[in-house]
Amino acid sequence: MTYTKRFDGRKAFDEIRPISAKAGVIPRAHGSAVFTIGKTVAYAAVYGPRELHPKFLQNPKTGILRCHYNMMPFSGSGERVKPGPSRRSREISLVTEKALQPVVDLSQFPNAVVDVFIEFPQTDAGSRCAGICAASIALADAGIPMTDLVAAVSVGIVDDKVLVDLNYDEEAYEEGPVADIPVAILPSTGEFSLLQMDGEISKENLLKALKMGQKAVAQINSVQKQALKEKYAGQEADVADSNTSGGEYHDE
Amino acid sequence: MSDVTSVLKVQSRDVVVPGEVLAVGMDYLPSFGTYRSRETIRAARLGLVTVEGKVLKLIPLSGAYLPKRGDMIIAKVIDILMSGWRVDTNSPYSAVLQLKDASSGYIEKGADLTKYFALGDYVSAIITNVTSQKLVDVSMREPGARKIIGGRIIEVSTNKVPRIIGKQGSMVSLIKEATGCKITVGQNGLVWLEGHPLMENLAVETIRKIEKEGHISGMTDKIKAFLDSRLKETKHFDEEQ
Incomplete structure (x- = not known):
């Protein structure tokens, strides 16, 4: 077996690439975030809730969520990514939407729409997961009612090793079997809202991989929380010294 | 426990x-x-x-304005209907201003509605009804409701509107007194101000400051001090001129 250690120098097979996140990076959007995992960078901007046209798309019972996934032309490994919608980007937009749907509650906004635009200036595998992570921070930043922050990561096998967060070199490994399984998890309940697979995997390895994924997701979730708290931290500090005088809050 | x-x-x-x-x-x-x-x-x-x-x-701390009955808002005319106007409420839902609710006077059927409110005009109005499907009605036959002429309109976070108004309007009247501007704060996050251009600038700056630091206690005193110091500066500036 030739695959014995991570190609990018990571120490362990359950180690994710370095992650960072920041909320409120696009001032004109109602909510926004950037999420970086290794060399993959995802920007998400949320607009809405706002009026939805054409009218036949409206749902009188609830607002709808619309996601738009897009890789920028220069975001690949140097080959130009053809701009514009493609079969792949439509699929990823759809699964992103479905991954986020279980946490957002748009019942207060009938007939309206919340648009999530996810853009990638740079990708190195795991982009749909990075996109979901960025989008859930941006949705929270926009003040959308939601029960949880969805976190996502890819897991899988390369050769005979079970691992998390494959980079492009690992995904493209040719001397043995590869399985790439992007998963999105609701950290509060441990439920999965995205589970796709490219490749083959045994039942035992799949269960092992998903366990590792759950651990990785906990790390990602704390970074997401941190990003939001940092943005609103000023208010927290200000509030701390207002503790002495109650009743500063009245709703009119 | x-x-x-x-x-x-x-x-x-x-x-x-x-x-x-x-x-x-x-x-x-x-x-x-x-x-x-x-x-x-x-x-x-x-x-x-x-x-x-x-x-x-x-x-x-964030999020869009949702129309609520009884709220005073500042709205922009975006369409002229058969018997009324459609106004943008700076929220996900637009509102309808019916002809009968538009003024205390009588508007004849078939009159040219743009004579009253043209496209792009701003009005302050009261929300009279919101349905479950978020169809919103506004009325101008209420105290404080009027067509807005002159001045300028700025957008603030709707979650900070209570801070800008203050308890029983203490904050906004403080700014009004200090700058001599007329100010109307809509619950939907639009604020109209009119006064001396320099004073308008100061009022805008003050409102932005409240928006940024809105949760500090003793905010009224802080804003008072801020306004006093800035007013002194402007006075010097005027004398130099």
């Missing part, structure tokens, strides 16, 4: 994010912006926690 197993995981006025655990145990009660799943109470949006006895609720 009667039950030792109930634990509060946050302090009042912490910033919390969706899904964050606020309390464990059945002794606490979820209110606005929070939800219970089995033993735990979690945040259902981004906001500031307030603990009122056993009740946990969130004050939103």
Whole structure:
């Protein structure tokens, strides 16, 4: 077996690439975030809730969520990514939407729409997961009612090793079997809202991989929380010294 | 607490994010912006926690304005209908101003409605009704409702409107007195001001300051000091001229 250690120098097979996140990076959007995992960078901007046209798309019972996934032309490994919608980007937009749907509650906004635009200036595998992570921070930043922050990561096998967060070199490994399984998890309940697979995997390895994924997701979730708290931290500090005088809050 | 197993995981006025655990145990009660799943109470949006006895609720820090009956808003005319106007409310839903609600006078059927309010005009109006499907009616046959002429309109975060108004309007009247501007604050986050151009600038600056630091206690005093110092500066400036 030739695959014995991570190609990018990571120490362990359950180690994710370095992650960072920041909320409120696009001032004109109602909510926004950037999420970086290794060399993959995802920007998400949320607009809405706002009026939805054409009218036949409206749902009188609830607002709808619309996601738009897009890789920028220069975001690949140097080959130009053809701009514009493609079969792949439509699929990823759809699964992103479905991954986020279980946490957002748009019942207060009938007939309206919340648009999530996810853009990638740079990708190195795991982009749909990075996109979901960025989008859930941006949705929270926009003040959308939601029960949880969805976190996502890819897991899988390369050769005979079970691992998390494959980079492009690992995904493209040719001397043995590869399985790439992007998963999105609701950290509060441990439920999965995205589970796709490219490749083959045994039942035992799949269960092992998903366990590792759950651990990785906990790390990602704390970074997401941190990003939001940092943005609103000023208010927290200000509030701390207002503790002495109650009743500063009245709703009119 | 009667039950030792109930634990509060946050302090009042912490910033919390969706899904964050606020309390464990059945002794606490979820209110606005929070939800219970089995033993735990979690945040259902981004906001500031307030603990009122056993009740946990969130004050939103972001999010769109949602029309509410009785609110005074500043709206922009975006369409002219058969018998009224459609106005943009700076929220996900536009509102309708019916002909009969538009003025205390009588407007004849078939009159040229643009003579009253043209496209792009701003009005201050009261929300009279909101349906479950968010069809919104506004009226101008109410005290304080009028067509807005002159001045300027700025947009502020709708969650900061109560801070800008202050208790019984203390904050906004402070700014009015200090700058001599006329100011109308709409619940939907649009603020109209009119006065001396320099004073308008100062008022805008003050409002931005409140928006940024809105949750500090003794904010009124702070703003007062800020306005006083800035007014002195302008006076010097005027004398030099």
